[in-house]
Each structure stands twice: as structure tokens, then as C-alpha cells.
Amino acid sequence: xxxxxxxxxxxxxxxxxxxxxxxxxxxxxxxxxxxxxxxxxxxxxxxxxxxxxxxxxxxxxxxxxxxxxxxxxxxxxxxxxxxxxxxxxxxxxxxxxxxxxxxxxxxxxxxxxxxxxxxxxxxxxxxxxxxxxxxxxxxxxxxxxxxxxxxxxxxxxxxxxxxxxxxxxxxxxxxxxxxxxxxxxxxxxxxxxxxxxxxxxxxxxxxxxxxxxxxxxxxxxxxxxxxxxxxxxxxxxxxxxxxxxxxxxxxxxxxxxxxxxxxxxxxxxxxxxxxxxx
Amino acid sequence: xxxxxxxxxxxxxxxxxxxxxxxxxxxxxxxxxxxxxxxxxxxxxxxxxxxxxxxxxxxxxxxxxxxxxxxxxxxxxxxxxxxxxxxxxxxxxxxxxxxxxxxxxxxxxxxxxxxxxxxxxxxxxxxxxxxxxxxxxxxxxxxxxxxxxxxxxxxxxxxxxxxxxxxxxxxxxxxxxxxxxxxxxxxxxxxxxxxxxxxxxxxxxxxxxxxxxxxxxxxxxxxxxxxxxxxxxxxxxxxxxxxxxxxxxxxxxxxxxxxxxxxxxxxxxxxxxxxxxxxxxxxxxxxxxxxxxxxxxxxxxxxxxxxxxxxxxxxxxxxxxxxxxxxxxxxxxxxxxxxxxxxxxxxxx
Amino acid sequence: xxxxxxxxxxxxxxxxxxxxxxxxxxxxxxxxxxxxxxxxxxxxxxxxxxxxxxxxxxxxxxxxxxxxxxxxxxxxxxxxxxxxxxxxxxxxxxxxxxxxxxxxxxxxxxxxxxxxxxxxxxxxxxxxxxxxxxxxxxxxxxxxxxxxxxxxxxxxxxxxxxxxxxxxxxxxxxxxxxxxxxxxxxxxxxxxxxxxxxxxxxxxxxxxxxxxxxxxxxxxxxxxxxxxxxxxxxxxxxxxxxxxxxxxxxxxxxxxxxxxxxxxxxxxxxxxxxxxxxxxxxxxxxxxxxxxxxxxxxxxxxxxxxxxxxxxxxxxxxxxxxxxxxxxxxxx
Numbered sequence: 013x014x015x016x017x018x019x020x021x022x023x024x025x026x027x028x029x030x031x032x033x034x035x036x037x038x039x040x041x042x043x044x045x046x047x048x049x050x051x052x053x054x055x056x057x058x059x060x061x062x063x064x065x066x067x068x069x070x071x072x073x074x075x076x077x078x079x080x081x082x083x084x085x086x087x088x089x090x091x092x093x094x095x096x097x098x099x100x101x102x103x104x105x106x107x108x109x110x111x112x113x114x115x116x117x118x119x120x121x122x123x124x125x126x127x128x129x130x131x132x133x134x135x136x137x138x139x140x141x142x143x144x145x146x147x148x149x150x151x152x153x154x155x156x157x158x159x160x161x162x163x164x165x166x167x168x169x170x171x172x173x174x175x176x177x178x179x180x181x182x183x184x185x186x187x188x189x190x191x192x193x194x195x196x197x198x199x200x201x202x203x204x205x206x207x208x209x210x211x212x213x214x215x216x217x218x219x220x221x222x223x224x225x226x227x228x229x230x231x232x233x234x235x236x237x238x239x240x241x242x243x244x245x246x247x248x249x250x251x252x253x254x255x256x257x258x259x260x261x262x263x264x265x266x267x268x269x270x271x272x273x274x275x276x277x278x279x280x281x282x283x284x285x286x287x288x289x290x
Numbered sequence: 291x292x293x294x295x296x297x298x299x300x301x302x303x304x305x306x307x308x309x310x311x312x313x314x315x316x317x318x319x320x321x322x323x324x325x326x327x328x329x330x331x332x333x334x335x336x337x338x339x340x341x342x343x344x345x346x347x348x349x350x351x352x353x354x355x356x357x358x359x360x361x362x363x364x365x366x367x368x369x370x371x372x373x374x375x376x377x378x379x380x381x382x383x384x385x386x387x388x389x390x391x392x393x394x395x396x397x398x399x400x401x402x403x404x405x406x407x408x409x410x411x412x413x414x415x416x417x418x419x420x421x422x423x424x425x426x427x428x429x430x431x432x433x434x435x436x437x438x439x440x441x442x443x444x445x446x447x448x449x450x451x452x453x454x455x456x457x458x459x460x461x462x463x464x465x466x467x468x469x470x471x472x473x474x475x476x477x478x479x480x481x482x483x484x485x486x487x488x489x490x491x492x493x494x495x496x497x498x499x500x501x502x503x504x505x506x507x508x509x510x511x512x513x514x515x516x517x518x519x520x521x522x523x524x525x526x527x528x529x530x531x532x533x534x535x536x537x538x539x540x541x542x543x544x545x546x547x548x549x550x551x552x553x554x555x556x557x558x559x560x561x562x563x564x565x566x567x568x569x570x571x572x573x574x575x576x577x578x579x580x581x582x583x584x585x586x587x588x589x590x591x592x593x594x595x596x597x598x599x600x601x602x603x604x605x606x607x608x609x610x611x612x613x614x615x616x617x618x619x620x621x622x623x624x625x626x627x628x629x630x631x632x633x634x635x636x637x638x639x
Numbered sequence: 640x641x642x643x644x645x646x647x648x649x650x651x652x653x654x655x656x657x658x659x660x661x662x663x664x665x666x667x668x669x670x671x672x673x674x675x676x677x678x679x680x681x682x683x684x685x686x687x688x689x690x691x692x693x694x695x696x697x698x699x700x701x702x703x704x705x706x707x708x709x710x711x712x713x714x715x716x717x718x719x720x721x722x723x724x725x726x727x728x729x730x731x732x733x734x735x736x737x738x739x740x741x742x743x744x745x746x747x748x749x750x751x752x753x754x755x756x757x758x759x760x761x762x763x764x765x766x767x768x769x770x771x772x773x774x775x776x777x778x779x780x781x782x783x784x785x786x787x788x789x790x791x792x793x794x795x796x797x798x799x800x801x802x803x804x805x806x807x808x809x810x811x812x813x814x815x816x817x818x819x820x821x822x823x824x825x826x827x828x829x830x831x832x833x834x835x836x837x838x839x840x841x842x843x844x845x846x847x848x849x850x851x852x853x854x855x856x857x858x859x860x861x862x863x864x865x866x867x868x869x870x871x872x873x874x875x876x877x878x879x880x881x882x883x884x885x886x887x888x889x890x891x892x893x894x895x896x897x898x899x900x901x902x903x904x905x906x907x908x909x910x911x912x913x914x915x916x917x918x919x920x921x922x923x924x925x926x927x928x929x930x931x932x933x934x935x936x937x938x939x940x941x942x943x944x945x946x947x948x949x950x951x952x953x954x955x956x957x958x959x960x961x962x963x964x965x966x967x968x969x970x971x
Contacts (some may be wrong), residue, residue, distance in 0.1 A: 024864075127711035138706065165707060388858055443857055
């Protein structure tokens with residue numbers, strides 16, 4: 013006699029925990045996101061286009077994405093240098109510097125915002141000497157750039173660090189034994205194997221900078237079309253009760269971020285096939 | 291406690307882990323589930339334990355339907371391949387665990403629990419480790435504690451999943467004997483899974499040979515070794531020489547040449563001849579069914595193991611035979627071989 | 640920090656270089672040999688960069704981090720104390736400051752508490768079972784991480800704002816979500832949602848289900864198994880998740896800014912108060928509050944480092960078959 017047996021699990025509690033998880037997820041995440049989605053659908057494509065093609069919106073998006081990209085590039089380079097120094101070298105205070113890499117991630121954004129502004133303002137510790145050189149940082153796009161660099165620091169470093177640590181020393185020894193000098197080994201053997209991690213770190217820094225609000229709005233001038241970031245424009249539109257505009261900008265930001273991260277993931281996978289890491 | 295398993299089917303996607311398995315285990319038996327990886331033996335064990343569920347079929351323990359109960363209700367003791375000791379509890383607490391989580395109505399008082407744990411630790415001869423943590427024990431010790439822990443709940447069945455698989459050879463051998471003597475002391479119906487045929491043959495009362503989700507043969511170790519029912523069993527248990535032969539009209543041919551052995555009711559067609567290494571009778575050239583040149587001889591103890599390159603037949607077939615040392619073979623000698631005992635099975639794809 | 644062991648000592652390849660050809664290699668090895676007495680602590684000289692290069696790299700790294708991380712941190716405390724300790728403590732004792740601190744603590748307690756509970760529940764469902772759509776579920780849990788804080792606030796405004804979907808209903812019933820504590824709590828819960836789950840899921844997946852299965856086979860119920868077997872094994876990961884969740888909850892600015900309405904004395908958390916005071920040029924007061932948040936961040940980092948070490952070592956290595964080679968002789 014064949015009795016069909018219902019699917020069961022060896023550990024108990026699946027039904028209950030899944031149920032609770034889905035409920036909580038719905039309340040906290042799905043319903044709010046559905047609201048966003050619905051609002052987006054309320055706009056006709058024409059309206060959508062109108063909102064987005066306004067000069068102010070376009071400039072805000074340009075500033076946000078453009079400066080984020082630039083800042084992420086800086087973090088890519090400096091992050092590599094930093095992680096190299098932290099992993100490969102020993103110097104006094106190394107452990108402390110290793111720990112402080114996390115500060116931009118742990119520090120509340122508002123604190124970072126006011127601190128950076130204070131530092132780079134006309135009379136600030138760094139702002140003053142720069143002013144002497146004719147460079148104004150605070151309340152200009154340069155200020156935005158600096159803030160975005162600040163918050164992106166941990167991403168490249170922390171993403172690359174474990175990969176660099178786990179790198180097989182025998183690979184370098186093999187390269188050396190084959191006649192490669194140090195530069196060859198570093199630039200043709202080691203760095204390429206870090207590319208997937210570097211790209212991931214870059215994408216994370218980029219994505220974070222695009223959406224960043226607190227660290228940036230203090231040091232930015234917030235002048236429309238000049239130094240206004242997209243998140244700020246969203247906030248302004250909300251305060252004007254122009255929900256549709258705010259939603260449209262938000263959706264564009266979300267989509268663009270997803271596209272970027274997707275593209276980087278692709279790049280990563282491609283890089284991994286060309287340069288297998290381990 | 292008896293176990294009965296009927297028509298068990300278990301699939302993982304398209305892969306049939308168990309394909310209509312039937313098994314009966316008698317009270318107090320020590321049964322081995324033997325087979326290569328992927329044969330379904332661990333899956334079967336876990337289904338009996340209640341850690342996995344079949345897609346179809348019945349499991350009865352002592353006549354009752356067991357599938358209605360989860361692992362915590364079946365009262366079986368399970369010993370995992372990697373011990374699964376609770377890493378943050380001492381040895382004592384590990385063994386006491388099963389007794390301490392019993393519902394209040396049934397739970398014994400602390401003093402009784404303590405006494406029982408001590409009794410079990412004495413049984414496995416590790417009472418001096420009571421306050422250590424699992425990470426401080428060797429593999430062999432961990433396995434014995436895992437066993438003690440499973441026995442603490444006085445299970446009606448003991449299930450062991452490759453209990454010695456993660457241990458090195460010497461420890462494995464010792465624990466095998468230890469398990470056998472333990473079983474003869476406590477007589478709990480036990481099933482253990484192994485891929486090591488030596489282990490199964492040495493320890494178990496009965497052996498269940500499995501392959502690809504099916505049972506190939508059930509029998510005593512002697513049965514399974516001396517009278518293998520299928521080609522798989524013959525090949526899996528003990529060392530076999532396998533030769534491709536043609537059976538037609540009651541005669542057996544190797545590479546066109548007839549061999550002087552009875553077809554023994556084997557069906558006509560392409561087949562395989564299975565002979566144990568030590569079942570080849572050696573004779574002077576020309577006297578036996580097979581003939582070949584000795585390529586290499588290794589002697590150890592009472593046995594000499596020789597590599598023979600068979601003449602006749604397509605290509606070069608090299609086989610290994612075991613022979614007594616009363617007549618030492620020389621490399622280069624031409625000798626003849628006659629299978630004393632053999633089986634012929636139809637060749638499978 | 641890993642100790643990279645190599646089976647090749649510094650001397651061996653040198654000998655190899657000497658015997659094989661390659662002018663470049665032998666000149667490199669000679670340069671290495673010259674440099675070795677002056678080398679820094681690293682024992683693997685033959686495969687590292689020349690001294691001056693190392694110096695430049697370290698100098699770049701250190702100066703960059705100093706300028707971008709150390710200085711801003713120092714500026715916070717320097718500005719807070721720029722008018723002395725008296726002014727500092729006075730600023731913190733202001734009623735606005737105190738109410739902001741209270742609100743921050745309240746919101747953090749709510750967010751951490753709820754996300755702890757549901758994080759554990761979600762981690763159990765995801766790590767201990769197999770089911771279709773698991774990747775999607777994990778992505779969903781990770782979502783608040785990848786969304787801009789402003790957008791996180793936006794979604795709640797769209798629901799509860801005056802012109803939101805439920806706005807009129809809420810106004811009619813005099814229920815205040817936005818511009819009140821519930822809104823702030825919701826936004827904070829949203830952004831801190833992933834921390835506990837993200838910290839637990841990989842840990843629980845790595846620990847596997849064997850110990851839980853063992854407990855079940857010994858007769859334990861689900862809850863008994865969780866509290867007696869699972870929880871002790873995940874305690875460091877849990878603390879880690881709670882720590883990060885708390886840090887983010889107390890420091891969240893963007894999302895809360897959008898939903899709070901900045902009503903002084905009522906709906907200002909500490910980060911919002913920092914903003915308000917700064918915009919009013921009350922620098923000492925602003926940085927005083929900021930310094931509290933900065934100290935929170937530093938403490939979080941310290942505890943995080945400690946917990947990371949615990950997580951690394953406390954992870955008892957999986958019963959390694961090679962362990963059995965060190966069999967106890969008194970075993971037999």
C-alpha cells in the first residue's frame with residue numbers, strides 16, 4: 013500500500029517562522045515599496061518625462077551621479093593604496109588606521125556632514141590653507157565631492173581586504189621565478205586578480221554616494237543647478253507636496269543604481285572568467 | 291524493536307535517491323547499509339530516523355506507522371558522521387541533553403540524570419572527560435561521546451551514519467570492534483551506514499548492499515561475500531577479476547576462444563565473468579581455460595599477488611590473482627588459470 | 640591579519656636565481672640582498688616592493704586617512720569644546736538636547752528590539768531550511784541597505800503623508816504617523832531592518848543543521864532546540880548584528896529627516912538636532928550633540944572589533960578529520 017506522504021522538514025518551525033518573516037517583511041518593506049510603485053504608475057509617461065527633463069532635475073541628477081562616480085574613482089585608487097599598505101606592510105599605528113577605515117561607515121551622517129563642513133569652511137583647519145590657494149571647497153560642488161569621498165572610503169578597502177589577505181603568495185613567487193620584476197608582478201599578476209573585488213567595492217561606493225544625504229547637504233551649497241544633489245531635490249519636492257515629482261526622481265535614482273550595480277556584476281563575472289581569482 | 295520499510299521512494303529533483311526500497315530489520319539485529327556514495331543508504335537511514343521524509347512508502351517501527359511522527363517523537367538514537375556534538379556544552383551536558391529536554395511529566399530528577407550520564411560515560415570508558423568540551427577531544431573520543439549521548443535516551447533503535455568515516459584507519463578498526471562488543475552487551479536494534487565493505491562484513495549480523503537507490507542484496511556477511519546475487523555486489527564486495535565473455539548455447543567464450551567452464555544457466559549474450567582473485571587455480575601452461583604470462587609478482591605473508599597478462603582475446607588483458615606460496619611464480623612464466631568459483635552476470639550498460 | 644606561510648624561505652629562491660639565468664632576476668636579487676639589512680618588519684622581502692615605494696604608499700595611505708577621517712573626527716570634539724567644558728555640558732543639558740537624546744534612545748530601543756526579534760526569526764527560516772525563492776527573499780531583506788535614506792523616508796510619506804494614500808484617513812481619525820514618533824520609528828525600523836538578519840544568516844548557514852538535528856533526534860522540541868543549541872552558538876553574531884543595528888538606528892538622519900517634520904522638542908532625534916543647531920550657527924551646541932554621536936560610533940567600532948575576534952575564534956573549527964591524528968594515547 014503506497015501512502016503519499018506530505019513533505020515535512022527535519023527541523024520544526026518552518027511554517028511559523030516563514031509566516032512571521034513574510035508578515036514583517038510585508039509591513040516594513042513590501043507595503044511601503046508598493047506605495048512607491050503605485051505612485052509611479054499614476055504618472056503617465058509624458059508627465060514622467062516632463063518632470064525629469066526639467067533643467068533643475070537634470071542638473072541635480074547630473075551632479076549626484078557625476079560627482080559620485082568621480083568620488084568612487086578616487087576611492088578606487090586610494091582604497092587600493094590603503095588596503096595594500098594595511099595588508100602588506102607593517103608600520104606603527106597600522107592597527108589603528110585599519111580600525112579607523114570603518115569610521116565613515118559607523119559615524120552618523122549628520123555628524124560627518126557638519127564635521128566636514130567645519131573642516132573645509134573658509135576658516136576651517138583645511139579650508140583656510142586651501143582658500144589661500146584660491147580653492148573654495150565648502151558650499152561648492154567640490155565640497156560635495158569631498159563628502160562623497162569620505163563616505164566611500166570603507167567600501168573599496170573592506171571589499172578588497174579579505175581577497176588580498178587570502179592571496180596565495182606562491183603566485184607571486186612563481187611570477188618572480190619566471191623573471192617578472194616587482195612592477196610586472198604587481199600590475200600583471202596581483203592587481204588583475206583583485207579586479208572583481210575592486211569593481212564590487214567601486215559599485216558599492218558609487219551606489220552609496222549617489223543616495224547619500226546627511227554627509228553631503230551641509231557642505232554642499234545646495235544651490236539649484238549648481239550644487240544641489242538629487243536626494244535634496246526629492247526632499248524639497250516633498251515639502252512642496254509635489255509627491256509626483258519626488259517619486260519620479262526617486263524612481264530614476266533607484267533604476268539607475270540598479271542598472272549600475274547590475275552592470276558591475278556583469279563586469280565582475282566577466283573579469284572572473286578572464287582572471288580567475290582563486 | 292523491529293523496523294519495516296516498504297516501497298520507499300525519495301527523489302531529489304530528477305534524481306531518485308531511493309527507488310522502491312523494502313527492508314525488514316529484526317529485533318536486536320546489527321544491520322549494515324553498505325554501498326557507494328549516492329546509493330541512498332544515508333537517505334534511507336535519515337528517513338527511518340525522521341530527519342527526512344519519503345515521497346512515497348511506509349515506515350513501521352514495532353508495527354506502528356512512524357511517518358506520522360517527527361524525529362523527536364520516534365525515540366531513535368542517531369549518531370552523525372561528524373558527531374554533531376553541542377560545541378558549547380561539556381561532554382557531560384551533551385550526554386545529559388536528551389534526558390534534560392524531556393517533558394516535565396516524564397523527566398527524571400537531576401540526581402537520576404547524573405547517575406545515568408555517569409553510567410553511560412563509564413560504558414564508553416570516557417568518564418574522565420566529563421568536564422571537557424568537544425573541541426578538546428580527539429575524533430575517536432567524540433564519536434564515543436556521540437554514541438553515549440544517543441544511548442542516554444534509551445532509544446528503541448540506534449542509527450549510525452558512517453560513524454567511523456571521519457576517523458583514521460587505526461582508530462576506525464578499534465572502534466569497530468568496540469561497537470560490536472557494545473552491541474552484544476546492550477542488544478539495541480541498530481543500523482549503521484558505511485561505504486567500507488570490510489567494516490560492514492566485520493561488524494554486522496546482516497548486510498544490505500545498495501546501489502543507485504536500490505537494494506542489490508540482503509544477507510549475512512558470508513552470504514554476500516560468497517554468493518553475490520548481482521554483478522554489482524560481486525564487484526563491490528571483495529576484490530574481483532572481471533572479464534567480458536560471450537555466452538551462447540551453454541558455452542562461454544572469451545575473445546572468441548571457448549573457456550572450459552560451465553555456463554551455469556547464464557543467459558546467452560554479452561556477459562561478464564566474475565572471479566575472486568584467490569579463486570583462480572594455477573596450473574602449467576595448456577591445462578586451464580585461461581593462459582597468460584606472469585608480469586610481476588609481489589609476495590607478502592602467505593600470499594603472492596601476481597599480475598598476469600592473458601594471452602588470446604583482443605588486446606592485452608591484465609589481471610591480478612592471489613595464489614598461495616607453495617609454488618613461487620616467476621616473472622615471465624607462462625601459466626594457465628582455471629576459475630574454481632565464479633559467477634556470470636549479464637553485461638549491463 | 641593572516642600569517643602567510645610559504646614553503647620557500649627567503650634564501651632559497653635567491654639560490655635559484657643565482658643558478659638560473661636572467662640578468663634582471665639576479666640584479667633584483669642583489670638589490671634585495673642589499674636591502675635586507677634595512678628592511679622593515681616584513682620577513683618576505685624578496686617578494687615586496689622596494690623601500691622607497693613602500694614608504695610612499697604608506698605615506699599616501701596615512702595622509703589620506705588622516706585628512707579624510709581623523710581630522711573630521713577631531714574637529715567634532717575640538718569644536719564642541721571650543722568654548723570650554725562648561726559650555727559643552729550646558730549645551731547637553733538644554734531641554735531640547737535632552738528630549739532629543741530621549742527620543743533617539745526610544746526609537747533605537749524600538750527598532751533594535753523589533754528587528755532583533757524578526758531578524759532571528761527570518762534567519763532561522765532562511766538558514767535552516769531549503770525552499771524556492773530564497774535568494775529573492777534575501778534580496779528583499781537586503782533592500783533597505785541599497786536604498787538612499789531619503790527614498791526610505793519618501794516611501795512612508797507616500798503612504799502616510801497629508802497627500803499620501805492613507806493621509807486623509809489618518810487625518811480624519813487624528814492619528815499622527817508622520818511628524819510624530821511612530822513615523823520616525825517606522826522609518827528607522829525600515830533602514831535598520833537588515834542588520835541582524837545579515838549578520839546571522841551566513842553564520843547560521845555555516846554552522847549547518849547538524850546540531851539542531853541531533854537535538855531533535857534526542858527528543859527536544861523546536862523551542863528547546865533553539866534556546867539550548869542554536870542561540871548559544873550564534874550569540875556573538877547576534878550581538879554583532881544588534882550593535883550595528885543600534886548604531887545605525889541612533890545615527891539615522893536622511894530617512895528620519897523626511898518623516899519627522901523637525902518639530903523642536905518633539906520630533907527631533909539627536910542627528911536632526913545637530914542639523915538644526917548647526918544651521919542656526921549654534922556651533923558649540925551642535926557639535927556637543929555630534930560629539931555624543933561620535934563617541935557612540937567609536938564605542939561601536941571598538942566593541943565591533945572585539946566581537947569580530949570572538950566570531951573568528953569562537954567558531955570552533957568543524958570537526959576536522961585531521962584532528963583524529965592527534966588521538967589521545969590514553970584512549971585505548
